[in-house]
Amino acid sequence: MHERLSTLSVTLMTLAAFTDMVDRHQHALYTFLRNLVSDAEQAYDLMQDTFQEAWRASRAGADPLIAECTDDQRRRWLFQVAYHRGISALRRRKLIRWESLDLLREMAAKPAGDTGSFEEQIVESEALRAALARLTSQDAACLLLRVAHGFSAAEVGQIMGVAPNSVAKRLSRAKQRLRAVYLAHNEEAR
Amino acid sequence: MRHSARPPQPTPGSQCPSFAEVWPVLNEQATNADLAASARAHLATCAYCQQQLADYERLDLDIRRYLGPSGPPRYRTEELMKDILEGAAEQPAAPSVPPLAPVAPASPQSRGTAVPGTRRVLSGLGALAAVLVIALLAATLFARFAPRHPTPATKGTPIVKGTSTPPLESGLQGQVWDIAMVSASEGWAVGEADHPLANGGVSPQALVRHYQHGAWSSQVLPIGGVLTGISMVSASEGWAVGRGFEVGKPDSVLLLHYDGHTWKQVPGPQRADAEQVQMLSASEGWAVGDGSILHYDGRTWRRQALPTSLGLSAAKTIYVSDISMLSPAEGWAVGTLQVNGNGDTSKANPPSSGVILHYIGGYWTVQKIIQRAGLAGVSMLSAADGWVSGSISEANIPGYTAPLLLHYSGGQWAQAPQPLNLGSYLITGSFGPISMVSSTDGWVTSFDSGLLHSILLHYDGTAWSKVELPNIQNIIEYSLNNLAMLSANEGWAVGVVNVTSSLASPLMLHYLNGVWSVYSK
Numbered sequence: 001m002h003e004r005l006s007t008l009s010v011t012l013m014t015l016a017a018f019t020d021m022v023d024r025h026q027h028a029l030y031t032f033l034r035n036l037v038s039d040a041e042q043a044y045d046l047m048q049d050t051f052q053e054a055w056r057a058s059r060a061g062a063d064p065l066i067a068e069c070t071d072d073q074r075r076r077w078l079f080q081v082a083y084h085r086g087i088s089a090l091r092r093r094k095l096i097r098w099e100s101l102d103l104l105r106e107m108a109a110k111p112a113g114d115t116g117s118f119e120e121q122i123v124e125s126e127a128l129r130a131a132l133a134r135l136t137s138q139d140a141a142c143l144l145l146r147v148a149h150g151f152s153a154a155e156v157g158q159i160m161g162v163a164p165n166s167v168a169k170r171l172s173r174a175k176q177r178l179r180a181v182y183l184a185h186n187e188e189a190r
Numbered sequence: 191m192r193h194s195a196r197p198p199q200p201t202p203g204s205q206c207p208s209f210a211e212v213w214p215v216l217n218e219q220a221t222n223a224d225l226a227a228s229a230r231a232h233l234a235t236c237a238y239c240q241q242q243l244a245d246y247e248r249l250d251l252d253i254r255r256y257l258g259p260s261g262p263p264r265y266r267t268e269e270l271m272k273d274i275l276e277g278a279a280e281q282p283a284a285p286s287v288p289p290l291a292p293v294a295p296a297s298p299q300s301r302g303t304a305v306p307g308t309r310r311v312l313s314g315l316g317a318l319a320a321v322l323v324i325a326l327l328a329a330t331l332f333a334r335f336a337p338r339h340p341t342p343a344t345k346g347t348p349i350v351k352g353t354s355t356p357p358l359e360s361g362l363q364g365q366v367w368d369i370a371m372v373s374a375s376e377g378w379a380v381g382e383a384d385h386p387l388a389n390g391g392v393s394p395q396a397l398v399r400h401y402q403h404g405a406w407s408s409q410v411l412p413i414g415g416v417l418t419g420i421s422m423v424s425a426s427e428g429w430a431v432g433r434g435f436e437v438g439k440p441d442s443v444l445l446l447h448y449d450g451h452t453w454k455q456v457p458g459p460q461r462a463d464a465e466q467v468q469m470l471s472a473s474e475g476w477a478v479g480d481g482s483i484l485h486y487d488g489r490t491w492r493r494q495a496l497p498t499s500l501g502l503s504a505a506k507t508i509y510v511s512d513i514s515m516l517s518p519a520e521g522w523a524v525g526t527l528q529v530n531g532n533g534d535t536s537k538a539n540p541p542s543s544g545v546i547l548h549y550i551g552g553y554w555t556v557q558k559i560i561q562r563a564g565l566a567g568v569s570m571l572s573a574a575d576g577w578v579s580g581s582i583s584e585a586n587i588p589g590y591t592a593p594l595l596l597h598y599s600g601g602q603w604a605q606a607p608q609p610l611n612l613g614s615y616l617i618t619g620s621f622g623p624i625s626m627v628s629s630t631d632g633w634v635t636s637f638d639s640g641l642l643h644s645i646l647l648h649y650d651g652t653a654w655s656k657v658e659l660p661n662i663q664n665i666i667e668y669s670l671n672n673l674a675m676l677s678a679n680e681g682w683a684v685g686v687v688n689v690t691s692s693l694a695s696p697l698m699l700h701y702l703n704g705v706w707s708v709y710s711k
Contacts, residue, residue: 022274023267028259035257044265051274088583089542091564091620125256132257147250148258153220168220173688175214179249 011067139174200237365686380417426450431464478510524565567624581620644670
């Protein structure tokens with residue numbers, strides 16, 4: 001393998017460089033997948049699948065899993081693979097994405113503690129996840145990539161395979177829906 | 191976003207609705223600059239819109255705070271690396287291709303955008319093998335990403351009646367999930383209606399639509415939830431199923447009976463789910479859903495035993511998506527097996543498999559399992575002829591699914607040839623509900639992820655070909671959730687059209703004598 005690759009015009013990532021990449025992006029990738037598929041174990045499996053594909057791509061000297069490429073390019077590639085794996089998993093899991101409002105209702109039923117308390121932060125984050133689950137998978141992914149992970153609209157378009165204009169429309173729709181549900185939770189909680 | 195108590199809400203002015211879609215994306219580059227400037231000018235004097243914008247800004251903060259990658263990593267990198275390397279070693283090395291068109295290099299000194307691998311300089315037999323692989327990959331990629339070509343019109347191909355106006359039905363927001371026609375002049379459809387809450391939120395409420403005298407009327411039932419399946423035995427007898435959302439209670443199965451006058455909810459089994467239903471008579475029916483097959487014996491809906499050979503458990507579940515009964519004694523159901531386990535078990539097995547179940551002799555048995563697949567629809571014409579629709583993961587292109595059609599003939603399920611000329615639709619493609627009229631006539635739905643709208647494919651007895659649907663302008667996207675064909679010459683498809691980012695309206699397409707058109711009041 002090394003003899004064949006020695007004639008290539010690209011430089012393979014070393015194991016140390018690959019490990020460094022995993023270390024740098026695993027938490028963000030897991031967080032993205034966890035919020036997309038709403039299942040911690042499946043999110044871990046999808047993250048692992050994504051990195052395994054990255055490892056195979058890096059051994060084959062595929063762009064951008066090579067030494068010459070930047071970390072930003074590799075980050076986009078990882079999220080691109082993770083996004084498609086996540087969407088694919090959701091489609092397999094259910095063609096109709098049922099999500100319950102129960103969590104929101106449970107959260108709303110709990111008395112609100114002091115602003116900023118640890119317990120309230122947990123309640124808030126779970127309520128936001130439950131509200132997120134009311135969006136379509138693509139809208140949720142768009143929102144997560146743009147707002148939670150800070151990709152530009154153009155990058156989100158590249159990751160999701162849609163035009164930047166479509167990203168803005170999805171983003172507007174996603175935020176309006178999220179706001180409506182999330183605000184409803186907060187109003188009920190008062 | 192639980193901050194201090196909200197002061198009395200300012201009321202919106204006449205101009206405010208026109209800026210509602212701008213506030214969530216005011217600072218996005220893609221937002222029209224003139225519109226953004228107008229919005230900012232309006233903002234200076236409008237307390238209501240200031241409140242809207244402040245809400246979105248707080249929402250962004252909460253998203254970053256609660257859904258972003260803050261805090262310490264959950265997993266240790268060295269353990270993760272061990273899993274990655276072990277897992278990669280277990281699987282055969284697949285040709286590496288990016289999942290989509292390559293992301294443009296960030297800097298000019300980065301290399302060009304050729305298909306990865308083509309820049310390599312190889313020699314000897316390895317080079318020859320590599321060239322063959324690359325040629326195959328290039329051909330595959332070219333076929334996948336080739337520009338869309340219109341399907342040439344052929345004899346018998348249904349023609350399309352275009353429309354330039356969005357099919358808005360005033361006063362009704364929501365979508366339609368299923369339809370059952372009793373005759374050409376009468377039918378029912380079910381779905382969900384957006385029920386606005388006083389505090390600005392929305393919740394779904396059961397929607398029933400009735401077709402009579404050439405028009406659809408709507409009734410929003412006082413039941414929180416979504417109706418996803420309907421089956422009518424006659425104009426005065428039928429069932430609708432779905433999932434109920436009730437405040438303070440877990441989600442529950444919705445089973446609604448129509449007695450010729452009203453739709454009445456009847457209790458269902460605990461922890462059951464029903465998303466599709468098929469009635470054979472007033473006293474015999476079946477419903478399927480997430481983890482459930484239910485049978486109606488004229489008095490009660492009861493859960494049916496699923497094949498033990500599936501090995502179902504908390505870690506291995508089945509989603510039964512569709513059913514096609516030929517008689518009380520024989521029928522078929524399709525679904526997807528999902529492995530939710532962890533550890534070696536999940537690594538050794540594909541994450542999901544398509545399952546075809548056969549009901550005969552009073553039992554459900556496993557007829558076929560298709561690795562890496564998910565099955566969405568089944569339509570049986572007879573005990574010897576039928577079709578199944580769904581999707582299958584691409585072994586060589588991780589993350590992608592290809593549309594899948596299986597034909598049952600001669601006692602065997604065989605994969606049908608992939609329809610041609612599908613263009614961008616082939617990217618992460620899948621087939622949805624399927625409806626066969628005869629062995630030489632049928633329809634199946636799908637979704638064009640590039641153009642953001644559903645497509646329909648028609649079967650003429652020899653091949654499936656794409657049929658362009660009405661060109662609905664001035665909308666964001668539309669999708670079809672199900673269809674019901676009365677004959678080769680008439681049928682309906684139902685779904686939802688997103689007219690604006692916040693306005694979703696039921697969509698009803700009518701097929702008559704070779705023409706698809708949009709129903710509008």
